Every structure is written in C-alpha cells, then in structure tokens.
Amino acid sequence: MISPAFSTPVALPSSTRKLPSSACRRVPSAVLQEPAPPVAVPITPPLWTPSSWRTKRALQQPVYPDLEALQRVERQLHNQPSLVASGEMQALEQQLAAACTGDAFVLQGGDCAESFDESAHGLKSTLAALFKMAVVLMWGGKKHVVKIGRLAGQYGKPRSNDFETRDGVSLPSYRGENINAAAFTEEARIPDPNRMMRAYHTSAATSNLVRAFAGGGYGDLTRVKEWGMDWSLTTSRGRQYMATAERISEALSFIDTCGLSSKQPIMTSTEVYTSHEAILLPYEQALVRQDPFTDNFYACSGHFLWIGERTRGIDDAHVEFARGISNPIGVKAGPTMKPEELLRLCDVLNPNNTPGRLTVIIRMGADNILQNLPPLIRAVQREGRNVVWVTDSMHGNTFKTESGYKTRSWNRIMAEVKGFFTVHAAEGSIPGGLHFEMTGKEVTECVGGTLQVKSEHLPQRYESLCDPRLNQSQSLEMAFEVAEILRSMRDADYNV
Numbered sequence: 001m002i003s004p005a006f007s008t009p010v011a012l013p014s015s016t017r018k019l020p021s022s023a024c025r026r027v028p029s030a031v032l033q034e035p036a037p038p039v040a041v042p043i044t045p046p047l048w049t050p051s052s053w054r055t056k057r058a059l060q061q062p063v064y065p066d067l068e069a070l071q072r073v074e075r076q077l078h079n080q081p082s083l084v085a086s087g088e089m090q091a092l093e094q095q096l097a098a099a100c101t102g103d104a105f106v107l108q109g110g111d112c113a114e115s116f117d118e119s120a121h122g123l124k125s126t127l128a129a130l131f132k133m134a135v136v137l138m139w140g141g142k143k144h145v146v147k148i149g150r151l152a153g154q155y156g157k158p159r160s161n162d163f164e165t166r167d168g169v170s171l172p173s174y175r176g177e178n179i180n181a182a183a184f185t186e187e188a189r190i191p192d193p194n195r196m197m198r199a200y201h202t203s204a205a206t207s208n209l210v211r212a213f214a215g216g217g218y219g220d221l222t223r224v225k226e227w228g229m230d231w232s233l234t235t236s237r238g239r240q241y242m243a244t245a246e247r248i249s250e251a252l253s254f255i256d257t258c259g260l261s262s263k264q265p266i267m268t269s270t271e272v273y274t275s276h277e278a279i280l281l282p283y284e285q286a287l288v289r290q291d292p293f294t295d296n297f298y299a300c301s302g303h304f305l306w307i308g309e310r311t312r313g314i315d316d317a318h319v320e321f322a323r324g325i326s327n328p329i330g331v332k333a334g335p336t337m338k339p340e341e342l343l344r345l346c347d348v349l350n351p352n353n354t355p356g357r358l359t360v361i362i363r364m365g366a367d368n369i370l371q372n373l374p375p376l377i378r379a380v381q382r383e384g385r386n387v388v389w390v391t392d393s394m395h396g397n398t399f400k401t402e403s404g405y406k407t408r409s410w411n412r413i414m415a416e417v418k419g420f421f422t423v424h425a426a427e428g429s430i431p432g433g434l435h436f437e438m439t440g441k442e443v444t445e446c447v448g449g450t451l452q453v454k455s456e457h458l459p460q461r462y463e464s465l466c467d468p469r470l471n472q473s474q475s476l477e478m479a480f481e482v483a484e485i486l487r488s489m490r491d492a493d494y495n496v
C-alpha cells in the first residue's frame, strides 16, 4: 500500500549536461573573446511537489465554474486507494527497458476517449483484439510483447478548438468523460469536477475486469483460437489468424506431449498494463502516492502516463508534473518537435537516463515521418539517451470527409508505420513498438482495410467519442503487416 503524497518539496536527481561555459559564469559581454570549450556542469533541478505544476502554465485545463466543488473532489480523491501499485510500474519499466534494446516490443492500444458506459462485452472484445495482435506480433517478431491498454483512465481529451459549432450554434468542446459530457447541449458541456470521481470509479472497475480477464483464464495462450472465433473465419486475415493460432496450439500440445505442461502460469495468464494521457492535472495530483520503500512518488491513476503533443512545452505544467513521478512515462512527438527540444525533454523527464523510463511516441503523419524522424533519432543517439521509440501512426493522419466525419485511412496509417521502420533501419536504431487507437468492435470509423470500409460506410457504426479507431479486423491486419516487418528485420539480423 503506498501512502498519500505529502507536499514536502523533494529534490530530484540532477543531470549533467554540456553547456557552453558562458551559461554557467556571468561575464560582461565586452570581455568575452573566443568561446571557451564546453564544460560539464551538474544541473540541480528545482524542487518538485505533486502540486508544483500549479506554478506553471497549464494548457488544455477546464475552467470549473464551482471551485469549492473542485476542491472537495480533490480531497475525496486524495483519500481513495491507489489504482495501481508501485511494483507493477517498476515491472513495466523493466519491460520497457527491454524494448529499448530490442528485446521486447510494445503494443499500446485502445480507445481515443473511453466512455463511462463501456460494457464488459465491449471491453472484452478490445482485450481480445489486443491479445490477438500481441500473439501475431510475438509469433512474427519472436520477442515478448508488452501489452499496454489505452484504458482504465483515458478520460481526458485535449482539443484543437475550445468551441464546437453545429448549425450555427457554438458550445464548449467535449473534453472527455473526466470533464464534461458529449451531448451537444449547453448543460452537458459545463465542466463538472464530480466527473473525476466517476472517472476514478470507472477506472477501478475497468482495471478490475482487465486484471480478471488477463490473469483469470481469458489470457490463457491455450485459448488462442477462441479469441478469433466470432468473426475470423469470414475474412482472409481472420483465416490467417486462425492458421497461426492452429500452429501455436499444435506447439502447445507438443509441449504437453513432451511432459512439460503448457498450463504454467506464464502460459495461462498475461499482463495488460493501463495507460492514459495525464492531461487533467488536478485529477492526477490527487492520485499521487509516495512509495514507503523507495520514497518515490507515483501517479497511481494508471501504470503508464503520457504527455500529449499539445502540452509538452518544456516549461509548462504537464512536463513539471511528469518529471516528479516515477511511473514509466511517454511524450508525444509531432512534426514540429525539434531535436534540441527532445533532448531537453530527455534531460528533464529522464535525468538519470534510465532505460524504460521514457517512451517517445512519434506521431508525425505519413507525409512527414521520413524527413522529420531522422534528426530526432540522430540527436538521441549522439547524446546516448535511452528512449523507447514507439509509433503512433494515427494522430498525424486524421482528415475530415466531405460529409464531416473525422476519419483516417488504413493505408496512410500503414504508410507511417512502414516509414517508422524504414527510418529506424536506416539510422541503426531500435523501433520499440506501436500505439494505436483501436477497438475490438467492428466499427466503421477508419476507411480502408481488406473489408474496404469506405467513406459512405462511416455513418453505419461511428461510435467514437473523439477520434476514429481501427476496428478489430483493421487492427489485426496491422499486426500481420508489422509481424512480417519484424520477421524480415530478424532474418536480416537487424537488432544485432
């Protein structure tokens, strides 16, 4: 049990960075002649508390009309049990460290915006989709797949515009279940702090179900064929999945025949870690706890938290919050990310350069990745920084159809995934994993894939509360394509 965090300021590890000597000595400019060679100076970071983000600019935060209600909810949350344990986060960091060196591969996926009304059936189908993808990737890549759900906390959304306009009526944008409601009415769009309590309880219920499915039999590898049963026989990728599943089942029964039981816990249960964007800072702060064994602070709202593309300013509140928590964390990197900016983020977010601590989630867009990713990789390699490189091939490829649906094309998403691997192969670095907005349901939100979702099909099952997700067949197709890439990388001894 980790204890609630107190707000005594804590000193975080210092980093050593090379600075020009003028940065550490004050010299009148007239006296300066030639620039002196760089010297290494220890940088002592400012003290951190769970609330030190409040002294910084906090973007994308709701403006609550009732501040007393906000404070009451913060106090209530502060007294709730944590949703995750520090040991789990340490275990995840270890697994991410393996992804850093190419010994594991990350699969992070789930809704863009989770709904409070998600059914157990819906959740189970998304988990099944993740399991299937993981099996395909593991079979092709021959390495452990670290499964991280965008779930049990993905309730806050940054938005491009503060207002949404429909038929001439403008209302505040929907910002996720943690903040306001999606219905297009004035009342629904008022930020309500009580939603944070509901987010906490829904996260708890979701985590509980995830743990039950993953550890309680559903994640058993001997059930690999059952995960595909409902739909797989009807599509070519489905049949391919069943063929792979058949081979895995045969391998397992061979193990049994040899007298080595396939019913070992390592086979019969799996781990799914939870993740979300740490966007709503009052919520995140209220769930920070201090680990009595290490004295480290953890954000106990989920295992893995990331900083979004819109809130990653080095001097801003989200980076300030994230630097003090010991969870493994991610930061999104879009097309405007500069190499120096990324190195500064590495300094601040991972001063000890711990492998597995920092994941850089690239979301450049298919048109930009070949050009914009290499300078980032080169800078990180030059400075010897440990990061896990993951591709989010969704967020840079969104467009609106003529009828107004936000969508993404399977081909463009795949093009960015391929670009990600191509660049890593050229730069001799490690592509560490995939990040998808996806669901186990057969929704029609992204166009393309072998079932050929077309723009005229989008209204049939467009259920996302925010961005368009890959449906289960489109997700599985992605996994097969990537498994093929991993297989060819392996054959070429790419990681050696």
Ligand SMILES: O=C[C@H](O)[C@H](O)COP(=O)(O)O
Pocket: 112, 157, 158, 159, 160, 161, 395, 466, 467
């Ligand atoms: O999920 C990411 C963002 O919240 C989303 O892409 C923003 O979408 P918008 O551009 O419609 O606001």
Ligand SMILES: C=C(OP(=O)(O)O)C(=O)O
Pocket: 112, 158, 277, 307, 308, 309, 310, 332, 363, 395
């Ligand atoms: C908001 C998101 O992405 P980004 O910050 O990359 O736009 C997201 O992943 O939901």
Ligand SMILES: [Mn+2]
Pocket: 112, 113, 395, 437, 466, 467
């Ligand atoms: Mn999204």
